[in-house]
Every structure is written in structure tokens, then in C-alpha cells.
Amino acid sequence: MELQPKAKSVMSDDRIIELYWQRDERAIKETDVKYKSFLLSIAYNVLHDTHDGEECLNDTYISAWNSIPPARPTLLQAFLAAIMRRTAIDCYRTAKRQKRVTSELTVALSEVEAFISSDDDAYSEVDSKELGRIISDFVRSLSKRRMYIFMSRYYAVRPIKEIAGLLEVSEATVNKEIAAVKRELKERLEKEGYFL
């Protein structure tokens, strides 16, 4: 029988994944204990709404439950982050349609809007996958520090201030680095003949 306080202990990822594979509902509880605040921070940066964030969290747990098995993620945290981000972005899109969202994501997107094509006809699922591949290659080519800044800003959708705090540099420095990364990304996209 599980005691409530025991649930506060942190289980290894391997063990949590095994619980998923055993279809043991404790997997979700252990995931919650270990990654709840991390996942909520992703949702909050996208949505700026704690209530919506909690809903996304539940959806993320259900998605993880439905994905493992067959999935056996090597890094559970990254796996959950990807699900949470996708879920939060879906929620963001719904909220945006209802014109009720002002979040860090809105700001982050406005930063890159200038060099993203507005050619609606060209948009397709294949394109977004290809774009994902190009961005992945681009991020791999960056220095570790710039990789971190880019991913923090556009993947984890963190405010500049928070990134600066984590890297222990000024916000101006982060802004400068972001501007440089954006320039390089634009060049890369042009080189790939993707946009503009």
C-alpha cells in the first residue's frame, strides 16, 4: 500500500518508464512528483495561464500513458517536454482564435515574424517537418551557449530575463545573441531556399 509521503521521493527515469510499460498507474504519479513543476513552467511560458497549464499537464500525462509503450524514451524529461509543448501550443492556438492570449510565445513569435514566409499555399505538414530538420541542423551548428539561448527562447519560450538569469549575463547580452542567431537562421533558411 502506498503511503502519501512516500510519493514525494523521486524515482529514476528507468523505473518510471518500467511502470508505464507495466501499465501501472503509479507511473503517472511518479512522473507528476518528478516533473510537474518543469512541465508547468513550459505551459506557463506558452499560455500565461495557470488553469490552462494544469489542463495541458493532464493531457500530457494521458499522452505519455498512451505513448509508453510502445515508446521507450531515452530521456523521459525531453520526451515529456515535447508532449507538453505540443499540447500547450494547441491550447495557445485555440486561445488565440478566441483572442484571449498574450503570452511570452506571442512576443517570441513576433521576433521571428519578419523572416517567416506568409505564403499560405506553401504551407503543409511536409514543410513543417522539413523546417524542423533545417532548424535542427542549424541548432546543432550553433555553439553550446547560443544553442541554449535559442532553445530557451523559441522552444521553452522563456522570457529574456529568465534566460539572462540562468546564464548569469545581462538581458542586453541575451538580446544581442538572439539577434545574431536570428540573422544566422535567416541566412540558413535562405540558403536552403526555404523562405524569402
Next chain:
Amino acid sequence: VKEDKFLDGISNIDADVVQDFVSMDNELKKKNNKSKAWIRLGAAAACIALIVGAVFIVPAMRDDAPEIPPDHTMLNNDTDNTLPSEDTTVSSDTDVTSQPEDTTVSEDTSDTLPPEDTTSPPAETTADRGEDTTAPPEDTTVNNEPDYVPNETYYLQWKDVGEYFGVKTNTSLPADLPYKEGFCEVKSEKYGSYEEGISNVPQDRIGNKIDNIVIRTGWRYSLTGEESDIYEVNADVYEIDGISPDIAVAVKYLKKPVGDNTEYYYMYLNPDCNADSIYDFLGMYNAEAYLKLGSRVYIFPNGESSNSYNYEVYDEAIDDIKNLILNLTSTACYNKYTEDNIKAIEKIASGYTQKLQISIILGNGGVMSVLDNGYVYFVNINEPFAIYEIGVDAAQNLFDAVKNNAKLLNDPNSFSEETVSVSKY
């Protein structure tokens, strides 16, 4: 749509990039937490230095400082010093945590006071508080309450050493450390010593009902034996197909307990029924009849920190690998939480390079791990945890049997969602 494109593009970033980011993020946060801890420590040290300075150095520097008489009532003689002496007596049941800063400073001028005066509060605070005679910091010396700080973290880390093999911890449990331990007792003559395992028993493995018991849970404090948050629930006990009730039984709660439900059959194990060899272990679970191997096998080339090579074992080779497992013999076993065993387990954990992981069904399913330094252990099959030494040659045979009879599915150096696996049984 512009945004959608970019969002979808970013969302389709390869998993290895996300992984690198998350790893770096964790490192940075850990580093920042450490720095913050140092800053807090520094701030605390600065405060202490200030207080010490105010108390010891400043008065000493003041030429006109009045001589402090031995009588403590003179401490604050510019305020109310007419309080009756009984008001200044410290009661032994006061809150030891109440240490207002102002009182600390005011009475710190008492560096020349005799020891008995430390039981007295500053007169001004006593007067202000009326009948609530709050104790000054010194009352910790006369308080009769035990200095008792339950520490559940220590307990859990201690348990983790055995349960989560591969997670390194240097923690051992000091004998005099106060901690509180969650307990779960079975009130039954026959199954009183049984403990809940990690797994649930599938419905199709449930046999006859053999008993009805009461499960009692709560917290117990190590020093006093005092219990708290006690909860009791009735449960039925069932046989598990293929496992003797002397080893394990299935328990179904009749009323929903905290954290569990009334639907599942929970496995309860006899902790005294450790198999001291891998042969006995496999026999205990009737492996010859019940052991099933999953078709997917994982080899971690550089321990658990690396991505795995994922293999699909050819159908015709499954039985051969199963026979290799059934014929394993062991020369040593670590299955009890003794200090020597913990040390041995830590040594084993740090001494292997490659790990082979096979999903199996035995007892309740689980994972069998083979280490190239000659050890085998099973997770999610039974508890308590056990590691068996099978020797480097036997371990190598298992690695070879997999590599020579399976198709490699991935390149671990370029992780993608395709490395996820489905295992057939």
C-alpha cells in the same frame, strides 16, 4: 499561418537537440541553485557577523559604555525593570523556534552575565506581551522537548540504494539519525511479515482466495516509535498462479486505501523468502514454465548514461536465449540490505561498461539486466532486490547470443523517435 509554420518547425526539432537542451538546462539550474545557496550562506554569515559585531565589538569600543552589572534586570534599565521576578521565568514548554531578532540583540550585551541569567527574558519584551511570557533564545538550553527532526529523505535514499540499482548514492543511514518511516503492516498470522511489492498481478494469474487480512499503514518515528496518520483497510488474499503463497500472494483491497484502489491485485511478498542463487530465484518463480522473453533487447554501450542499441531478436533464437538464462548459475548473491551488500552493489554499479536489458515476463513481468562485469539483476519481478554474480563469461555469452541472433534497429548516436520500441512476447 506564419506563426504556425514556425511553431510547427520548432515543434519538429529532432529529439537529440531537445535532449541536449534539457541536459544543459538541468546543469545550469543545478549550478545556479548551488550559487544561490552560497549567496544565502554568505548573507547569513554577514548577518551573523553584524550581530556579533553589534554585540561584542561595538560595546567594547564604546569608552562610555556602562559597566554591565551581574544582575540581569539591569540589561534594559532604561525601560521597564520593575517586573516581578516570576514573569521572567522561562517555562520549559515554550516554543523553541521563537527567536525574535530584537531579543537576540538586546540580550547579547550579556556576555559578562553569569550562566543562570540566561534563563531570563529581556524585561521590555515581557512587559509588552502581557501574560504570554515568550522565551528568549537562551530558553533552548532549558527546554525539555527532545531535539527531534524527522528526516524522511535519508530513509528513502537508503532504500534507493538497493531498489534503484545504478543510481549512485553515498548515503548511509547513521544509527542515531531521527527519521520517520512509512510502514505498511499486514495483520495476519500467516502473512504478517509480507510486504507490498512494486507490481500488480494480472487478473489471469489470480488463483484461489486463501485469506482475509487487515492492512495497517502510517508513519513511525525512529527514536520514539510513535505512530501517526494510521489507516486500516480490509483485503482479500489470493494465490498467484505459478508462485507459491510462501513466496508471494495477491492482495485485493475491499475499501479504497490512500494511493491504491480496489480494482487491482497488489503483489505482497515474503521478505524472508530470498533466493540465494539465480537457480533458486528462477525456480521460485517457476521460470521454466512461465518465463517469456520480449523480442526487443537493448544494449547500452556506455552504461545507462548512453543511448541504447536496440535489437529485434529473431523468433527462432528466443528459445535459445531463454535456455541460456534458465541454465545460469551464480557464485554470489546480494539480496539483503546489509552494509557490506550496499558497498558491493555500489562497486558493481561503477564497474561495468555495457548493459544488456531484456524485457521479460516472470512473476509479474519486468526487466532482466545483464552487466558485462558478470552480474545479473531483475527489476519489477520481485522484491527485495537481488543481484546475482554469474561471471564474465556467462554474461558475455548472453551479449553474444543477442548480437548474433538479432537485427540492429537503430544508431544510438542519432537518437530519434524511431528508437522507441515495441516488444512482442
